Amino acid sequence: MSDLLIVVGTFALCYAVIVGYAARLHLRRRRVKD
Amino acid sequence: MSFWGQVVEIARVDLRIERRMGDVLRIVLPFAVVALLVFPLALGVDLSAVSRLGPAVFWAIGILFGMQIALRHSADDRPERRDMYSLLGVDPSARFVGRCMSGSVLMVVFLLVLLVATIVLYSPDLPDGWLLPVMAGLLLTAVGLTELGTLAGEVTAGLRNRTSLASLIVAPLALPLVIGASQTLESLARDAGILRWLILLVATDLALAVAGVALARPLEEASR
Amino acid sequence: MNRTRMLLGTAALAVGVGLWFAFTSPVDRLQGEFSRIVNIHAPFLWVAFLAFGVTALASIMWLVKKTPRWDRLGEASAELGVVFTVTGLFTGMVWGQAVWGRAWDWGDARLATTAVMLFVYLGYLALRGATPDPEMRARRSAILGTVAVVQVPLVYFSVYMFRTLHQTPSIRPDGASMPREMLIALLVNFLAITYLYVALLSARLEVARAEAGVAGNADLAGDAVKPPRLAEVEDV
Numbered sequence: 001m002s003d004l005l006i007v008v009g010t011f012a013l014c015y016a017v018i019v020g021y022a023a024r025l026h027l028r029r030r031r032v033k034d
Numbered sequence: 035m036s037f038w039g040q041v042v043e044i045a046r047v048d049l050r051i052e053r054r055m056g057d058v059l060r061i062v063l064p065f066a067v068v069a070l071l072v073f074p075l076a077l078g079v080d081l082s083a084v085s086r087l088g089p090a091v092f093w094a095i096g097i098l099f100g101m102q103i104a105l106r107h108s109a110d111d112r113p114e115r116r117d118m119y120s121l122l123g124v125d126p127s128a129r130f131v132g133r134c135m136s137g138s139v140l141m142v143v144f145l146l147v148l149l150v151a152t153i154v155l156y157s158p159d160l161p162d163g164w165l166l167p168v169m170a171g172l173l174l175t176a177v178g179l180t181e182l183g184t185l186a187g188e189v190t191a192g193l194r195n196r197t198s199l200a201s202l203i204v205a206p207l208a209l210p211l212v213i214g215a216s217q218t219l220e221s222l223a224r225d226a227g228i229l230r231w232l233i234l235l236v237a238t239d240l241a242l243a244v245a246g247v248a249l250a251r252p253l254e255e256a257s258r
Numbered sequence: 259m260n261r262t263r264m265l266l267g268t269a270a271l272a273v274g275v276g277l278w279f280a281f282t283s284p285v286d287r288l289q290g291e292f293s294r295i296v297n298i299h300a301p302f303l304w305v306a307f308l309a310f311g312v313t314a315l316a317s318i319m320w321l322v323k324k325t326p327r328w329d330r331l332g333e334a335s336a337e338l339g340v341v342f343t344v345t346g347l348f349t350g351m352v353w354g355q356a357v358w359g360r361a362w363d364w365g366d367a368r369l370a371t372t373a374v375m376l377f378v379y380l381g382y383l384a385l386r387g388a389t390p391d392p393e394m395r396a397r398r399s400a401i402l403g404t405v406a407v408v409q410v411p412l413v414y415f416s417v418y419m420f421r422t423l424h425q426t427p428s429i430r431p432d433g434a435s436m437p438r439e440m441l442i443a444l445l446v447n448f449l450a451i452t453y454l455y456v457a458l459l460s461a462r463l464e465v466a467r468a469e470a471g472v473a474g475n476a477d478l479a480g481d482a483v484k485p486p487r488l489a490e491v492e493d494v
Contacts, residue, residue, distance in 0.1 A: 003291040003356070010352050011277070014298055014345040018454070021341050022266065025461050032468040185405055189398045193388045202384060203402065206377035207409040209370075210416035217420065230419060238412050245408045249401050252321055256397040 044132025051108045058140050066099035067151050088156030093216040101204045104137045104183020126250035137180035145172050161223045171218040174235035178211045181242035188253045210238045262461045269457035276450035283443035295353045301451035302346035309339035317403025329396035334462035336382050343376045367418040374413050378406045
């Protein structure tokens with residue numbers, strides 16, 4: 001069970017980084033538009 | 035003046051400037067020797083391990099500290115000097131090759147002194163017939179590291195944090211040199227073939243030379 | 259809805275599908291749940307190499323054509339390359355530590371080359387950050403990108419030769435002997451994550467173009483004031 005938790009956590013962390021990067025891009029885009 | 039005439043002249047001027055105001059032999063070399071002292075003390079290893087570490091530490095420090103030679107201040111051309119070179123019609127590739135030549139000379143001297151210091155401090159077990167292969171490896175590594183450092187130096191010319199940035203650029207790309215150089219000696223100790231490692235070093239040197247000459251003109255425009 | 263948003267939206271869907279496959283596929287007998295990690299580890303590292311290749315290509319193209327779009331592509335791909343390389347390496351470390359008790363595998367030439375690639379990326383981005391003038395920045399990064407393309411294969415060969423000599427076989431399997439369902443899951447994730455890279459690249463390029471446009475408009479303050487044209491002046 002704990003193994004699965006680590007695996008899910010790893011996936012979640014990696015995709016969180018991707019989402020975070022995309023969010024930063026979005027903010028930069030908004031800032032340029034103004 | 036012919037291409038090679040320009041190359042030699044540029045190398046001579048470089049070395050003359052370095053002799054007058056340079057920091058390679060006065061600062062970089064002593065710093066590297068200090069690093070040789072730091073290693074065994076920091077690792078706290080026993081004497082037999084120290085002598086086994088000797089060659090590895092030599093190459094690691096030689097390359098990490100040696101790259102500072104290619105990035106030496108006397109090689110960071112001011113805009114005035116660059117303008118002078120282009121006004122004189124100096125071929126940008128000749129400038130690159132000449133710079134590499136002077137840098138290699140300094141690098142070989144640096145590595146030789148470091149080698150003596152390593153042998154004295156670490157008493158490594160050197161296999162029979164070590165001199166020629168190690169000298170060949172040393173020469174090839176010096177040339178490759180100088181080429182890499184010169185390229186990195188040109189691409190970071192005039193920048194505030196030039197030395198650290200250029201070092202960051204050189205270090206990962208210098209891996210083939212580290213491996214080729216250190217494995218030459220280790221293969222010799224094991225009676226395995228050293229030719230492949232020397233070929234690796236030659237290939238690296240050639241690739242960097244071709245890149246440097248091909249990129250010489252954009253490099254010159256990039257470092258104004 | 260603009261193109262970038264559409265790409266991102268469908269990429270998110272694709273990744274979702276990939277996740278479903280990753281968590282419903284059978285697991286390896288020996289590795290247990292940890293074998294699922296290969297579904298992000300391998301694709302992320304593949305994208306890291308792809309992004310590096312794109313940056314390298316963009317660098318060479320900039321030196322040939324000298325148009326800003328190649329510079330923007332190189333920068334965008336390098337940024338994404340860092341993101342995918344760091345996460346790819348991280349997943350590899352989790353996997354290695356969990357399954358073989360060692361986070362780093364010196365026997366794997368690809369792993370060492372990936373680490374080198376990461377630092378090349380970081381150097382590339384650091385160089386860009388340190389160069390204020392846009393033209394100079396484009397030229398210098400293009401040169402660095404071209405030198406990197408020459409050196410990185412040599413890095414791979416040297417580590418490969420090193421590993422062969424020291425007879426440290428890679429402790430990580432090459433994945434050639436996977437059961438069919440696992441292979442399908444892996445393939446789906448490869449496609450989804452590559453698509454994700456393309457979508458993010460499009461988004462990043464859009465930002466770069468917008469920022470360049472704004473910077474371009476800031477050339478001369480006096481341009482903001484234009485003399486009135488005679489036809490526009492009506493009540494004379």
